[in-house]
Amino acid sequence: MLNDSYHTIEREAVAEIKERSSRFIAYAYPVTDAKSAEQLVALLKKEHYSARHHCYAYRIGVGGVVNRANDDGEPSGTAGRPILGRMLSADVSDVLVVVVRYFGGILLGTSGLIAAYGDATEAVLMEAGRVEKVLREWVRFEIEYAQMDKFMRIVKRRELRMAPIEYEGVKCIVKLELRLGERDEVIEELTKKY
Numbered sequence: 787m788l789n790d791s792y793h794t795i796e797r798e799a800v801a802e803i804k805e806r807s808s809r810f811i812a813y814a815y816p817v818t819d820a821k822s823a824e825q826l827v828a829l830l831k832k833e834h835y836s837a838r839h840h841c842y843a844y845r846i847g848v849g850g851v852v853n854r855a856n857d858d859g860e861p862s863g864t865a866g867r868p869i870l871g872r873m874l875s876a877d878v879s880d881v882l883v884v885v886v887r888y889f890g891g892i893l894l895g896t897s898g899l900i901a902a903y904g905d906a907t908e909a910v911l912m913e914a915g916r917v918e919k920v921l922r923e924w925v926r927f928e929i930e931y932a933q934m935d936k937f938m939r940i941v942k943r944r945e946l947r948m949a950p951i952e953y954e955g956v957k958c959i960v961k962l963e964l965r966l967g968e969r970d971e972v973i974e975e976l977t978k979k980y
Contacts, residue, residue, distance in 0.1 A: 790967035793850045794880040796915030805902040808891025812910035815882045817844060822854060823882040827856075829925055838889040838966060840864035841903060844882040845873050848921070860887075864899035872907040874901050883907050921966045924949070927976065929958045940976055 796815050799814045800825060817823045825845040831840050839858045843866050846852040850873075854868030885906045894902060929937050939963065941948060949961035964972050 790921045790965060791918050792879050793877050793890045793916050794919055794920075795878060795911065796917040797924065799910050799912045799914035801906065801909035803902065803906050804890075805898065805905075806892040806894060808892070808894065808902070809888040809890065810902050810906040811886045811888075812906040813882075813884045813886070814910045814914040816880055818880055819844060819846060819867065820844070820854065823854075826882055828884060834886045834888075836888075837886045839865065839885065839887040840884060841869060842882060842884040843867075843870035843873060843907075845870070847879060848878045850874070856860075860899060860903075861896060861913055864896055865903045868904040868906045872904050872911065876908075876911050878911065880912075881911075882918070883910060892957045922960055922963050924961050925964050925968060925969065925973065926961065927960045929952075929960055931956060931958065934958055935957045937976060944970070 795816055796812055798816070800811065802811045813826075815823075815826050817826065821875060823842075823846070827842050830979070834840065839860055840855060840918060841860055842859045843855040844853065853870060855870040857865040857867075858864070865885065865887075869885060873881060873883060885903050890948040893954075900966070927937070937960070947963040962972075962976075
């Protein structure tokens with residue numbers, strides 16, 4: 787199995803659950819950096835200014851190398867960590883989940899909070915869908931006219947994405963988008979002399 791892909795959400799989503807009169811509104815957003823995630827949290831705080839809590843977590847990068855969880859006033863470990871835990875279970879990265887809580891007057895206790903924030907996260911991730919992202923890289927080749935026929939047969943057989951061909955003297959400049967896990971193998975095949 788190639789190690790050049792990860793899963794993320796397919797689209798932005800919103801889901802809501804109710805637990806003993808409290809409303810938990812969960813939002814999921816695709817994000818690629820911490821600054822964007824923090825800006826989205828700030829926007830939701832303005833939009834839901836009367837909500838008591840705006841708890842969130844995000845995972846960014848392949849394998850979630852950057853992650854953060856925030857309880858926003860809930861007892862420590864009862865909101866941000868359960869949100870992050872459900873994201874880990876779903877194996878998604880480049881994702882921000884914010885759960886806005888409107889307090890309904892009834893205390894839920896530690897286990898009730900953990901369950902509610904986790905369930906809201908699970909609901910919004912289901913709504914957002916899951917998609918695989920493959921890491922790719924553009925590679926430039928200089929091909930002599932005489933080799934173009936062989937080169938293009940390989941490109942078509944492998945169904946590689948190609949930029950428009952450029953011409954420089956007696957050479958063709960071809961840029962191909964290659965999957966990182968197959969990059970070396972494809973380059974070797976394309977540049978092998980027969």
